Amino acid sequence: MSANHAPRTTSQRAAWITTVVASTLVFIFLMAPILAIMPLSFSSGAYLTYPLPGFSLRWYQDFLNSPRWMLSLKNSMIIGVASTILSMVLGTMASLGLAQWKSKFKPLVLAVVLSPVVVPGVITAVGLYFFFAPIGLTGSYAGLILAHTALATPFVVITVSATLQSFDMNLARAAASLGASPLVAFRRVILPLILPGLASGALFAFATSFDEVVVVLFMAGPEQRTLPREMFSGIRENISPTITAAAVILTTVSVILLATMEALRRRNEKLKGNLPG
Amino acid sequence: MTAAFVAGADAPTEVPLKRRLKRAERARQFKALALVLPLLLFLLFTFLGPIAGMLWHSVDDWEVPKTLPHTVAALSDWNGKDLPDEKAFAALAGDLQAARAAGTVAIASKRLNYVINGFRTTLASTARNLKTAPEPGTAKDTLIAVNPAWGDRATWAAIKSASGPLTSFYILGALDLTRNVDGAIVAAPAEQAIYRDVFARTFTIGFGVTALCLILGFPVAYLLANLPAGRSNLLMIFVLLPFWTSLLVRTCAWIVLLQSEGVVNDGLRWLGVIDEPLRLIYNRFGVYVAMTHVLLPFMILPLYSTMKAISPAYMRAAASLGASPVTAFRRIYLPQTLPGVGAGSLLVFILAIGYYITPALVGGAADQMISYFIAFYTTETVNWGLASALGAVLLLATLLLAVVYGKLVHGQQVTGGMKN
Numbered sequence: 082m083s084a085n086h087a088p089r090t091t092s093q094r095a096a097w098i099t100t101v102v103a104s105t106l107v108f109i110f111l112m113a114p115i116l117a118i119m120p121l122s123f124s125s126g127a128y129l130t131y132p133l134p135g136f137s138l139r140w141y142q143d144f145l146n147s148p149r150w151m152l153s154l155k156n157s158m159i160i161g162v163a164s165t166i167l168s169m170v171l172g173t174m175a176s177l178g179l180a181q182w183k184s185k186f187k188p189l190v191l192a193v194v195l196s197p198v199v200v201p202g203v204i205t206a207v208g209l210y211f212f213f214a215p216i217g218l219t220g221s222y223a224g225l226i227l228a229h230t231a232l233a234t235p236f237v238v239i240t241v242s243a244t245l246q247s248f249d250m251n252l253a254r255a256a257a258s259l260g261a262s263p264l265v266a267f268r269r270v271i272l273p274l275i276l277p278g279l280a281s282g283a284l285f286a287f288a289t290s291f292d293e294v295v296v297v298l299f300m301a302g303p304e305q306r307t308l309p310r311e312m313f314s315g316i317r318e319n320i321s322p323t324i325t326a327a328a329v330i331l332t333t334v335s336v337i338l339l340a341t342m343e344a345l346r347r348r349n350e351k352l353k354g355n356l357p358g
Numbered sequence: 359m360t361a362a363f364v365a366g367a368d369a370p371t372e373v374p375l376k377r378r379l380k381r382a383e384r385a386r387q388f389k390a391l392a393l394v395l396p397l398l399l400f401l402l403f404t405f406l407g408p409i410a411g412m413l414w415h416s417v418d419d420w421e422v423p424k425t426l427p428h429t430v431a432a433l434s435d436w437n438g439k440d441l442p443d444e445k446a447f448a449a450l451a452g453d454l455q456a457a458r459a460a461g462t463v464a465i466a467s468k469r470l471n472y473v474i475n476g477f478r479t480t481l482a483s484t485a486r487n488l489k490t491a492p493e494p495g496t497a498k499d500t501l502i503a504v505n506p507a508w509g510d511r512a513t514w515a516a517i518k519s520a521s522g523p524l525t526s527f528y529i530l531g532a533l534d535l536t537r538n539v540d541g542a543i544v545a546a547p548a549e550q551a552i553y554r555d556v557f558a559r560t561f562t563i564g565f566g567v568t569a570l571c572l573i574l575g576f577p578v579a580y581l582l583a584n585l586p587a588g589r590s591n592l593l594m595i596f597v598l599l600p601f602w603t604s605l606l607v608r609t610c611a612w613i614v615l616l617q618s619e620g621v622v623n624d625g626l627r628w629l630g631v632i633d634e635p636l637r638l639i640y641n642r643f644g645v646y647v648a649m650t651h652v653l654l655p656f657m658i659l660p661l662y663s664t665m666k667a668i669s670p671a672y673m674r675a676a677a678s679l680g681a682s683p684v685t686a687f688r689r690i691y692l693p694q695t696l697p698g699v700g701a702g703s704l705l706v707f708i709l710a711i712g713y714y715i716t717p718a719l720v721g722g723a724a725d726q727m728i729s730y731f732i733a734f735y736t737t738e739t740v741n742w743g744l745a746s747a748l749g750a751v752l753l754l755a756t757l758l759l760a761v762v763y764g765k766l767v768h769g770q771q772v773t774g775g776m777k778n
Contacts, residue, residue, distance in 0.1 A: 093683050103577040108596040110574070111654065114611030115603055117621055121614065129614050130624050171397040178393025181386060192764070194397060197405050199760045201712025203729040204749045207736050208408030211415060211746075231404040234397060292604045295714055299737070312606040316719050320613060328607040335602040343598075 115332060122325035129320060140326040150327060152304075153311040159222065160307060161290040164229035168286045171230070172237030173279060179238070180245045195235045202295035205232070210299045220302030228296045233286035240285055244278025244349075277345045284338050284345075291334065409753070416529055416746035419522035421469035425462045426453040430521040433514065438540065442514050447497035450508075450517075451488060458485040472527070472741070473516040480507045515539045528747035553731070553748065560727040560752075563645060563717075564710035570650040571657035571706045572699065579661035579698075583668075601655035609719050612648045613639060616720075644720040652716060653709055657702040660767075664698025697766065704763045708756055728752050 121129050125137035144150050175194060179187070197205065209228050210219060218224035248271070256266035272279075294309040301310060308331060315324045423430050428449035436442045457463045463485045470477040484505050492500040501508040508514075519527070519537060530536055530543065534551035538544045545551065578597070582590045600608065615621045616638035623635040638644060668691065676686035714729035728748060735745035 090683065096683065096687075100577045100581050104581040104593075107574045107578045107654075108593070110651065111596055111600045114608050114615060114651065115600065117615050118607070118611040128619070129621075130619060131621060171400055174393045175397035178390040178395075180390075182390035182394060183387065184391075190394065190398065193401065193406070196760075197401070199708065199756060200409065201714075201729060201752060201756060203712065203714045203732050204409065204412065204753050204756075205405065207732055207745060207749055208412040209404070210736060211742065212408035212411045227404045231401060234401075238397075288602065292606075294606060299733075309604060309606045312604075312610060313715070313719070316606070316610050316613060320610060324610055325614070328604075328610055331604045331607050335604065336599065339598055339602045 118325050118328055119332075122322060122329045124322060127322060129322060129325065140322040143323045144326045144330070147323070149306075150308075150311060150323070153306050153308045154330075156222075156301075156305055157291055157307040157309070160225050160229055160305075161287050163222075163226045164233055164290045165283050165286040167226065167230040168234040168237050169279065169283050172234045172282060172286075173241050175234075176238050176241040176245055179242060194238055197232050198235045202293075206296045206299040209296060213300065219300045220305065222305060224300055225297060225305055225307075228300060229290040229293055232293060232296070233289040236285035236289055237282040240282035241275065241278050244275045244281075248275055277349045281342055281345050284342050288335070288338050291331075412746045412749055413753075414746075415742050416532075416750045417524045417526070418743070419469075419520060419525035419527070421465050422517060422520040423522040425457045425466035426450065426517070429453045429517060433518045433521060436514070436518060438511075438515060438518065441498075441509065441511055444495065444498050446514070447501050447508070448492070448494070451492050451497050451501060454481070454485045454488055455491060458488075469520050470516055472531075472743075473519060474512065477513075477516060480505055480513065484508070512539050515541075525743075528743035529750065531744055532747035532751050553728075556726075556728050556731055557751070559725075560711050563642075563649070563725070563727060564707050566646055567649045567653055567710045568657075568703050568707045570646060571654050572703060574650065575654055575657035575661055575702065576699075579658050579665055582658075582662050583665035597655050597658050600651065601659075605652060605715060608652060609648055609716050612644065612651065612720060616644055616647065639720055640722045642721070642725050645717050645725045648716050648720045649710060649713060653706045656705050656709060660702040660705065661695065661698040664695055664701075668694045701763065701767050704759060704766065708759045708763065712752065712756060 120131075120133060122140055123136050123138065124133045125135035125139065126133065179191065179194075184190075205228075209224075213219050213224045213228075218227070252270055252274070253266050256270045257263070261269065292309060294307070294313055297305070297307050297310045298313065301307065306314075308327065312324055312327055312331075315321065315327075426449075429446060432446040432449040433442060436446065454463065457466065463481060464478075467478040467481040470481060484501065487504045488500075498508075519525075519541070527537070531546065531550070532553050534546045534554045535543050536546040536550075582593060582597075585593065613620070617623070618635040618637070620638075622638060623632070626632045627635070638647075672690050672694070673686050676690045677683070681689065711727070712729060713727060714733060717725055717727050718730055718733075729752070732745050732749050732752070735741045735748070
């Protein structure tokens with residue numbers, strides 16, 4: 082128990098215990114679906130119930146041997162990586178600009194840049210569908226990559242801007258005064274220092290695209306179906322254990338992303354702690 | 359600093375240097391803007407443009423002017439009280455024959471069918487039976503003979519109401535309103551008036567999910583904020599892992615857990631608590647469970663950061679001044695958590711009212727929220743006007759709430775500028 086919250090009286094202790102019990106129940110609620118679905122994907126039976134009749138990897142084999150699932154995995158990767166790169170370029174440039182730009186329009190521009198996060202997915206998807214259909218961008222990778230870039234860039238701007246806020250601009254000025262061109266100063270001085278922030282931004286961007294399904298639902302043709310889109314149809318039709326295998330694979334990707342993000346955050350905090358303020 | 363130094367040494371050079379500095383600053387601002395501009399142009403094409411396009415669809419009324427142009431022109435000076443004159447009938451006969459030749463009758467009839475159910479048949483049968491152009495002066499009698507509906511002023515009022523170029527028809531429809539024959543705004547007929555209920559349902563579910571998230575999230579945030587850093591970081595994984603897990607995975611998992619042959623029902627039956635499986639999914643209960651699960655981290659995280667910033671000294675001070683723990687919590691601690699409660703609740707509510715995937719997969723027909731209807735009219739019945747109008751109302755609600763949210767958390771903090 083915390084030093085700054087050591088319960089002193091009986092009633093305080095009771096309140097603390099209630100908090101602990103309630104929180105434990107909520108933690109169970111939060112973790113239950115993920116924990117319940119994992120063992121089922123290793124079941125040797127075709128029914129999604131416990132107890133498991135036996136252990137097998139047949140559903141993973143099923144997943145790997147299914148052209149439909151493999152195509153969707155490939156599509157998710159292509160669209161995820163491409164929209165991450167595009168949103169990183171646009172988002173990092175915009176963050177660098179926003180950090181130096183002084184104007185009364187800045188809050189408005191910022192609101193516009195961040196608005197894709199707030200607007201409901203269906204509205205974005207329907208708007209894109211109307212807009213992209215006449216110019217042949219529905220049912221194409223290009224259309225999906227552009228759409229996912231728009232949805233992912235706000236997260237890049239938020240993450241990179243937060244990093245730039247703790248970046249000392251005098252370092253860039255020092256580089257310039259020592260004769261570095263703006264590009265060299267960016268590459269040799271600014272970039273190495275904001276790299277962890279950029280990496281977090283990239284992870285956010287990738288996760289956004291990798292998890293997105295509403296826009297894909299409206300815009301993807303059969304050739305561009307992504308993993309979440311395939312899961313959506315799978316859940317609609319009937320949930321086969323192959324979907325649980327797909328779910329575990331998706332969750333593994335999430336865990337890797339989360340772990341990387343956490344490692345970056347820790348490293349950043351350590352760096353900040355060591356540098357004189 | 360350079361300016362001040364030079365000014366002191368040699369006054370006459372002050373002005374040009376000031377101007378040079380100003381120019382340098384202007385160049386810097388220009389460069390900064392040039393860095394932001396690509397993203398703005400990109401969003402114009404991939405986000406703002408599409409949204410503006412959707413809003414345009416909600417008021418655009420192009421079908422009838424495009425397919426029946428002469429009729430629209432002839433009706434422009436119609437008083438709307440009696441039947442239109444011979445000129446309008448002749449124009450309609452001409453337009454219909456041209457439209458039949460071009461194969462565009464269906465475009466106009468689809469639009470007009472929204473106004474009067476059955477208009478599709480009227481227009482199609484008239485176009486089909488009008489073999490030759492009526493003799494001059496007989497258009498009115500010919501058309502009424504082909505279909506008596508043309509003798510009804512409501513039929514003509516429908517055409518006039520859809521004459522474009524802009525219409526309030528879809529927006530009114532999204533609010534369960536319509537215009538009567540005389541153009542006055544009245545309540546829509548009961549069988550069409552479903553959207554106020556859908557909006558009410560959307561807000562009810564949004565409100566319920568927000569309340570559930572607050573009730574479940576508050577103790578967790580409190581615990582995490584008051585544990586030693588090591589332990590709270592560890593427990594934070596239980597919040598962040600679901601947060602990072604795909605929405606589809608979590609929705610799928612809830613179906614596996616809650617369906618009638620699912621894990622929960624099997625477990626309860628095994629324990630002997632129930633004989634018949636409980637209906638836990640494809641109803642409102644399932645929607646609340648799954649949506650609360652998905653949105654709970656959005657409540658816990660802002661609550662946590664607010665609580666983390668509350669100094670324990672306040673509670674100790676309250677206790678030392680004789681406040682009971684309950685009083686101290688209620689009067690000292692709780693008020694300080696309100697910014698977090700407000701931010702978390704608004705965030706969860708904003709996200710909840712826009713939800714589509716989760717209710718579509720775990721809800722029944724009576725649990726579908728507004729997003730479902732927007733998607734339905736876009737892809738199933740292809741009534742883009744109504745889809746866009748419903749979208750416009752949802753967008754307005756979302757943006758208003760987002761502005762309040764921005765004011766609450768001072769959204770401008772995000773890019774306060776680099777350290778200078």
